[in-house]
Amino acid sequence: MSMTFQPTTASAAVEGLPQVFDPATAAGVEAVVLFDLSGREPGQWTVVVRDATCRVTHGRTMEPTVTLSMDSDLWLAIARGEKSGRDAFMNGEYQVAGDLMFMMRFGKIFPVG
Secondary structure, three states: OOOOOOOOOHHHHHHOHHHHOOHHHHOOOOEEEEEEEEOOOOEEEEEEEEOOEEEEEEOOOOOOOEEEEEEHHHHHHHHOOOOOHHHHHHOOOOEEEEOHHHHHHHHHHOOOO
């Protein structure tokens, strides 16, 4: 739980994921996550997790293993720990396409909130 990670914009919340990334939990994980945000701050970001490293690029730069589609305000609230990503998912507040098994690990790899 990182209290220092308090992004003020949805884009900063995606671009800051490497700061909260926990390489120990990502050993052997290879995933390309596409953040597809709508609402106040629309945009796409590609997050690549490979060899215990995390890289974020703006735009859709490669074929994603998992796509997260959500409102930018919702993502910001999750990233700031104001809302549970798991609860939001269970409540159908955002969509996940692709590798659901990776999503189960997402909260451990990126311990936000």
